[in-house]
Amino acid sequence: MYVAVKGGEKAIEAAHRLLAEARRGDPGVPELSLAQIEGQLSLAVDRVMAEGSVYDRELAALAIKQARGDLIEAIFLLRAYRTTLPRLAVSEAIDTAKANLRRRISATFKDLPGGQILGPTFDYTHRLLDFSLVAESEGTVALPPPPAETGPMPRVTTLLGDQGLIEPNPPEASEAGDLTRDPLAFPADRAVRLQNLARGDEGFLLSLGYSTQRGYGRNHPFAGEIRIGDVEIEIVPPELGFPVVIGEITFTECEMVNQFKGSANAPPQFTRGYGLVFGEGERKAMAMALVDRALRAEELGEEVTAPAQDQEFVLYHSDNVEASGFTQHLKLPHYVDFQAELNLIRRMRAESSEPQTEAAE
């Protein structure tokens, strides 16, 4: 009787073995290698690195393999590993204007210094299933010639800024906050908000960003510029006192240019929304930029009416590790609370079926 719902020890152990078997799948099919995941499921790896907030392709591939391809589970695995790592240094701010770009597009200018580079994008593919991939006998693809040397690629926002048409970038904070070391407090400053969004769930940000486009906190965005490229990370070891390169990361950056009618203390000018993620994650970077701009409503003197403009709503619900855990904790036993509710509802039903003498008085 009673044992059916308790005695979990053996059940857990058996479940873990079943999980291991399910993860492996048909043993007659060769096992996935981390190199295959890293190389051929690279966008999955990118998402796990971005939301897991660890830049390590191999660890992300391992997490994806262990999680049977469940990316949120993989993100969780990576986060739980990351949290145990020591914090050795804070890097210098990266300068994406100096990055080695493989994609750079602007929706605001037909041409601009440095030109537009499409790079490896799904954008203009026809979404027709390519049955030639079934055969697993792909030859090598003939690469297009590399783009001609284009010279420097100044940011669109810099070009607009030179004419005073867009608000200046905010002065650099002396040191950005870190919400993995200090719990969120409200109001949260922009650097902390951006950190939260960079770790936030792509689907959540996508829907919120989309909601601003549909009128819930509309902010009239233009994709000023989207860049995907590689940039070196530098730290300044205190014993050296000068920057040293410790590695290179791939990033996706989106700078939205948003209309702004001006306020009592600001002239009409364009405003900014910013998105940056590890790896190639254009959808996420764009959504992040929309939401970043929406969250600036209060600072810019706009009325806060929509979910995407509400700091507490956005920042408290963006993290998929938190959301997934708390949603799924409902499957843990709640016998005791349910029993307490059962007792209560029975008592209330008994009382409501008694003759209502008071009502007649």
Added chain:
Amino acid sequence: MSDAVPTGNGGYNFAYLDEQTKRMIRRAILKAVAIPGYQVPFASREMPLPYGWGTGGIQVTASIIGRGDTLKVIDQGADDTTNAVSIRHFFERTAGVATTEQTVAASIIQTRHRIPETPLQEGQIIVYQVPIPEPLRWIEPREAETRKMHALAEYGPMYVRLYEDIAQFGQVTTAYDYPVVVNGRYLMRPSPIPKFDNPKMDMSPALQLFGAGREKRIYAVPPYTSVKSLDFSDHPFTIERWEQRCAICGADDSFLDEVVTDDQGGRMFVCSDTDYCRSRQTGQAAE
């Protein structure tokens, strides 16, 4: 891959958390003890168990546990529910401490949804897993607002809610996580324990610590501190009673779980606290 990748189960510190993190959490705990019932924000870590599974309680336990401790973990009052088993294994694996199912033998008890029936003693610590720490949350969703309400001890809206319950249903319709006032000052959520357990918190000789991992809050009730369940003088706080006794040990003073035994409406009632039930059975056998 970085060289730091551990192999096997190695590579992790005693009780999983690194020492800097433990120090940060201990500081939060000290502050919480100094201000009974006040929610102290802390930089909660991602744990290898999901949020909602007790990450707050696990972090508190991991920060206070030492090699000489004996740990008991219960969920729904029972030591052998799946989540309790999983958390106990976690500490066996990462801290190698002794574990027990006996309330009297434990120095630290981590719990979800119950307080043991056996009264706690001086020197014991009970760690509660807390899903939502803010007692005012269903009245005011905004953290910035609720913090202000606590600062001003502005608890009127909570009394209004209880009053509305009584006006509408003749009684307060909160059966678990029933709000309490600690040390005459802070309104506190006792975590989703049935209100049956609320009186056990009052003037308890044990230290009571509460950890909410996802919400990043720690709070505490020091030993011998008053914990009063909210009520009105004409509608005093009461706890639920059963007409049945435990079908196994015959207890009439413990919280009973209802177990459905067939599809004909058959039911039995048994102690939710498995240790209490077992110790009563052994006691009876010895007589």
